[in-house]
Amino acid sequence: MTHSPLTLDRFLPYRLSVASNAVSTRISNSYRRRFGLKVAEWRVLAILAESAQLTPQALAGATRMDKISISRASGALGARGLIEVRPNHDDRRSHYLALTAEGRALYAEIAPAALALETRLLDSFSAEERAQLAALLRRIEVAAESGL
Amino acid sequence: MTHSPLTLDRFLPYRLSVASNAVSTRISNSYRRRFGLKVAEWRVLAILAESAQLTPQALAGATRMDKISISRASGALGARGLIEVRPNHDDRRSHYLALTAEGRALYAEIAPAALALETRLLDSFSAEERAQLAALLRRIEVAAESGL
């Protein structure tokens, strides 16, 4: 039996895109509806919750977003009083961003909801399968980013 | 030792999004640069290559895109002479779309390039790992799309 060597249905980039879109649509709807946050803003919030204070450049590296997205996301978070700007005396072109008390409070509300959503998504997965998926995704990411 | 129960770095929706973005950036650059196609147009081309002729509605189902995207993609493909419109006598609100000879020729050129790219992405994966990844992605997709 011959069959087409390429079917969209079995094409990895397509499957990856469909799975990722399904998840991010769910996630971004949830963040926006419940907390008024875009995904970029949620990422900045999450990283700052882990890191005390960071420059926009460090945030860009940690969130895999570019500096433009960081600038917009932190502008929105700052306007809501969720993060504050602190001077960077070592380099006055830059500055530090850090959560305010309100930012920490919002994060404390979001984090459990995010974990619950992840748990529901992975409900049918064993611990081993979760680890496998994470490891496989990392390898795909590295392969896609490194030389052609 | 306590550590944060939620770190962005280990958050599945984030890892999935980063991996998918890395792959789709590569793919879409490649399609656009080499063949002048957007991803939506490539998907329509690929499905029509498998299916002879389909209505826009059937195409939307097969590509996981909405009817607006299908309408725009098929408009662009039609303008380049890659697909043609055929009447649907059973329902004259609708029509069939099918590849032209030029469309088939372009697809014959693209398909090997797409497969080569997929092969490079999965270069370090065993056959078993590829199957695992595909199966895990399907399960995530189903979980994300079915009830909250």
Added chain:
DNA sequence: TATTGTTATACTCTATAACTATA
């Protein structure tokens, strides 16, 4: 009335380039 497909509109995300202020 309901459905197929198109068009208009808008919002998000991403990428490029120009700008500012510092270094």
Added chain:
DNA sequence: TATAGTTATAGAGTATAACAATA
């Protein structure tokens, strides 16, 4: 000169609503 960050602009993806033609 080069770098950190911001702003402006445009392309691509996605979603809603209004519309034309047909069922």
